[in-house]
Amino acid sequence: MYKELVIPQRTIMTPGPVEAEPRVLRAMSAPILGQYDPDFLNIMDEVQDLLRYTFQTENQQTFVVDGTARAGIEAVLSGIIEKGDKVYVPIFGRFGHLLTEISKRAGGDVHTTEIEWGTTYSFQQLKKEIDEFNPKVVAIVHGETSTGRMQPLKELGHYCREKDILLVVDSVATLTGTEFKTDEWKIDAVIGGTQKCLSVPTGMAPLTYNERVEKILLERKKIEQGLDKDSFNDRMISTNYLDLSQIQEYWSPKRLNHHTEATSMLYALREGLRIIKEESLEERIKRHKYNEKALVEGLEAMGLEIFGEEFDKVPTVTCVMVPDGVVESEVRLEMIRNFSVEIAAAFGPLTGKIWRIGSMGYSCRKENVLRVLSALEATLIRKGVKVNRGEALQAALNVYEA
Amino acid sequence: MYKELVIPQRTIMTPGPVEAEPRVLRAMSAPILGQYDPDFLNIMDEVQDLLRYTFQTENQQTFVVDGTARAGIEAVLSGIIEKGDKVYVPIFGRFGHLLTEISKRAGGDVHTTEIEWGTTYSFQQLKKEIDEFNPKVVAIVHGETSTGRMQPLKELGHYCREKDILLVVDSVATLTGTEFKTDEWKIDAVIGGTQKCLSVPTGMAPLTYNERVEKILLERKKIEQGLDKDSFNDRMISTNYLDLSQIQEYWSPKRLNHHTEATSMLYALREGLRIIKEESLEERIKRHKYNEKALVEGLEAMGLEIFGEEFDKVPTVTCVMVPDGVVESEVRLEMIRNFSVEIAAAFGPLTGKIWRIGSMGYSCRKENVLRVLSALEATLIRKGVKVNRGEALQAALNVYEA
Numbered sequence: 001m002y003k004e005l006v007i008p009q010r011t012i013m014t015p016g017p018v019e020a021e022p023r024v025l026r027a028m029s030a031p032i033l034g035q036y037d038p039d040f041l042n043i044m045d046e047v048q049d050l051l052r053y054t055f056q057t058e059n060q061q062t063f064v065v066d067g068t069a070r071a072g073i074e075a076v077l078s079g080i081i082e083k084g085d086k087v088y089v090p091i092f093g094r095f096g097h098l099l100t101e102i103s104k105r106a107g108g109d110v111h112t113t114e115i116e117w118g119t120t121y122s123f124q125q126l127k128k129e130i131d132e133f134n135p136k137v138v139a140i141v142h143g144e145t146s147t148g149r150m151q152p153l154k155e156l157g158h159y160c161r162e163k164d165i166l167l168v169v170d171s172v173a174t175l176t177g178t179e180f181k182t183d184e185w186k187i188d189a190v191i192g193g194t195q196k197c198l199s200v201p202t203g204m205a206p207l208t209y210n211e212r213v214e215k216i217l218l219e220r221k222k223i224e225q226g227l228d229k230d231s232f233n234d235r236m237i238s239t240n241y242l243d244l245s246q247i248q249e250y251w252s253p254k255r256l257n258h259h260t261e262a263t264s265m266l267y268a269l270r271e272g273l274r275i276i277k278e279e280s281l282e283e284r285i286k287r288h289k290y291n292e293k294a295l296v297e298g299l300e301a302m303g304l305e306i307f308g309e310e311f312d313k314v315p316t317v318t319c320v321m322v323p324d325g326v327v328e329s330e331v332r333l334e335m336i337r338n339f340s341v342e343i344a345a346a347f348g349p350l351t352g353k354i355w356r357i358g359s360m361g362y363s364c365r366k367e368n369v370l371r372v373l374s375a376l377e378a379t380l381i382r383k384g385v386k387v388n389r390g391e392a393l394q395a396a397l398n399v400y401e402a
Numbered sequence: 403m404y405k406e407l408v409i410p411q412r413t414i415m416t417p418g419p420v421e422a423e424p425r426v427l428r429a430m431s432a433p434i435l436g437q438y439d440p441d442f443l444n445i446m447d448e449v450q451d452l453l454r455y456t457f458q459t460e461n462q463q464t465f466v467v468d469g470t471a472r473a474g475i476e477a478v479l480s481g482i483i484e485k486g487d488k489v490y491v492p493i494f495g496r497f498g499h500l501l502t503e504i505s506k507r508a509g510g511d512v513h514t515t516e517i518e519w520g521t522t523y524s525f526q527q528l529k530k531e532i533d534e535f536n537p538k539v540v541a542i543v544h545g546e547t548s549t550g551r552m553q554p555l556k557e558l559g560h561y562c563r564e565k566d567i568l569l570v571v572d573s574v575a576t577l578t579g580t581e582f583k584t585d586e587w588k589i590d591a592v593i594g595g596t597q598k599c600l601s602v603p604t605g606m607a608p609l610t611y612n613e614r615v616e617k618i619l620l621e622r623k624k625i626e627q628g629l630d631k632d633s634f635n636d637r638m639i640s641t642n643y644l645d646l647s648q649i650q651e652y653w654s655p656k657r658l659n660h661h662t663e664a665t666s667m668l669y670a671l672r673e674g675l676r677i678i679k680e681e682s683l684e685e686r687i688k689r690h691k692y693n694e695k696a697l698v699e700g701l702e703a704m705g706l707e708i709f710g711e712e713f714d715k716v717p718t719v720t721c722v723m724v725p726d727g728v729v730e731s732e733v734r735l736e737m738i739r740n741f742s743v744e745i746a747a748a749f750g751p752l753t754g755k756i757w758r759i760g761s762m763g764y765s766c767r768k769e770n771v772l773r774v775l776s777a778l779e780a781t782l783i784r785k786g787v788k789v790n791r792g793e794a795l796q797a798a799l800n801v802y803e804a
Binding site (some may be wrong): 001002005007008009010012014016017018019020025026027028029030031032033034035037038039043046050066067068069070071074078094095096097098100101102104105106195201202203224225226227236237238239240241242257259260261262263264265267268270271274277278336342344347348 | 403404407409410411412414416418419420421422427428429430431432433434435436437439440441445448452468469470471472473476480496497498499500502503504506507508597603604605626627628629638639640641642643644659661662663664665666667669670672673676679680738744746749750
């Protein structure tokens with residue numbers, strides 16, 4: 001027989017999944033409602049409305065896909081990319097590769113550029129590629145958690161709109177942790193994740209898209225066999241589960257049957273979004289910036305080197321160089337084992353070279369910043385690394401007490 | 403500002419989502435763990451082991467897909483069906499149409515038969531079609547919630563194995579509510595749902611498949627771009643999110659990065675499966691049969707007619723004829739409004755003709771059976787229907803007191 005579930009209380013300072021808001025965790029213990037229960041339909045409407053605020057959009061089509069963030073990305077890309085469609089993906093880290101992978105599987109003729117991990121694109125670089133390749137779709141990551149970089153999007157958005165190109169943005173790591181303005185930046189489709197700055201458990205992908213995207217979806221629409229007259233469409237989307245042309249009808253007043261919406265996760269998301277609205281996006285973004293400052297100043301005071309430059313750093317992820325002679329995985333495991341504090345390893349070319357420290361959502365608070373600095377310093381000292389003892393916490397406290 | 407979440411306490415007697423076990427709801431409020439936290443990896447292993455018991459299988463590949471049941475169905479079918487592959491779907495209700503829809507989108511050359519809703523296939527009927535069409539895959543529903551029918555599978559399973567045909571079964575409505583023996587019945591792949599007899603919230607699709615299925619997946623495998631050397635495979639699966647060849651590696655000791663496993667839902671599933679093991683499948687199946695008997699005898703004593711025959715009735719769903727002159731939706735809505743008791747409408751040709759009453763998992767218990775009989779009787783009387791007043795509860799109590 002298995003024992004009762006016992007979960008240790010971690011301080012999660014990774015780029016996700018991060019600690020969930022306690023109110024969110026409590027909301028999930030509410031009883032189940034049927035998917036067509038009037039009270040449940042009302043919650044669906046409320047979530048849509050709260051998501052519009054979160055994404056800073058007026059888009060009617062703003063809802064969630066029941067899956068992790070990559071399910072949302074695949075839903076959008078497989079909905080708008082048809083066989084042979086030209087797609088441009090500017091890669092600057094691991095998740096640009098994921099956008100490429102998904103676009104290729106959707107049948108796209110995918111053009112990529114890749115710059116050194118730890119840098120971002122200038123608008124001129126992107127413009128040049130767009131002018132040469134002339135894609136139907138540009139898909140790009142906003143905050144690359146693999147490198148801690150943030151790609152500016154406003155100029156790109158306006159240029160894509162001008163050229164009638166669809167711009168799809170992965171804002172999984174940034175949504176509500178830093179400024180993100182869907183409509184103002186002219187972004188056609190955006191996908192977020194629940195387990196990052198929203199501080200809701202993993203398993204839902206909030207997304208939004210405008211009428212330019214919806215037009216394509218409607219052209220490719222096929223009514224599900226068995227629900228109405230069987231329809232045929234030779235441009236039909238290859239997935240049923242992630243077919244946005246069907247899912248948007250389930251989220252519309254028609255409530256056309258598709259999947260059964262994930263009840264408890266929707267309660268969680270509603271509570272998480274309600275907390276965001278109570279705090280306000282403006283205050284929330286300031287809070288992320290404030291704690292990032294304390295974290296960065298602490299790490300630097302300890303004598304560690306921050307990876308990458310300041311001007312394009314994403315405020316929600318801080319990458320720090322692993323000191324020479326240290327096996328990075330040992331440090332991480334000892335931090336969990338002794339302090340119950342988790343930070344993240346790196347991917348690809350950065351593996352073993354940097355740690356990634358997240359400061360997202362509910363995890364992004366003073367005691368967590370102080371805990372991660374303390375645990376990292378003590379662990380490094382035990383590994384024989386020369387650090388400036390005691391300085392990190394003082395530097396961080398100086399920020400908090402200023 | 404939005405109000406605090408207030409969820410009414412429903413008695414959910416539909417074929418899902420049903421009431422979640424209170425212990426399951428509490429498990430979800432445990433704090434988040436990182437996806438590579440050793441404690442979380444351990445929970446993943448435990449869930450796999452518990453699922454093997456649930457599916458009655460020794461299959462190594464037994465895990466969950468993070469999405470609703472249809473995500474699991476699509477993962478299996480899009481993994482094994484390649485363009486032009488012959489697939490046979492014997493339809494006997496709404497969810498046979500869903501299997502067809504998904505098989506077609508996966509590129510299958512799909513042959514279907516459809517029999518009158520409310521009946522099931524004899525083995526001879528299925529054998530004849532299989533012999534004539536000679537498919538690579540047969541995909542069939544075990545318990546059709548749309549009609550309340552249960553298709554016998556044992557002979558079909560043995561015959562498919564003999565002919566080297568892959569048999570894929572949707573056991574979403576039956577798993578742990580009635581006997582289901584994956585290995586003994588020679589079924590190659592099975593998909594369940596959490597929100598039915600498992601009494602866990604919607605949003606995960608438990609599944610299992612054997613080495614015959616795995617062989618095809620491995621032939622079609624492509625390593626995700628950005629994780630290792632980019633691999634090319636012209637038989638590659640079209641979906642990334644539901645690519646079982648990748649997901650099975652995330653669930654293997656390799657733990658190759660794919661999605662971020664849905665933390666709180668996995669806690670919920672572990673607790674739900676633990677309850678099933680504590681109760682034992684044998685006792686759980688008996689409990690479903692026992693409450694079904696009380697429900698059916700109650701409905702008949704009230705003077706209502708049960709839809710379909712007894713020999714192929716699925717024990718977890720009872721379909722009952724809507725009395726003449728009654729608008730079925732009015733009755734359902736009044737039952738919710740006055741009694742907080744939910745029963746389900748029907749699909750397709752049965753719309754307006756039957757109600758579907760579920761008795762699944764935690765919802766399948768004495769007080770719920772008595773509540774649904776009481777609420778239905780009172781509501782029908784107010785609609786002017788002549789019923790045998792007071793008889794339903796007496797008949798049900800007779801079963802419980804026997």
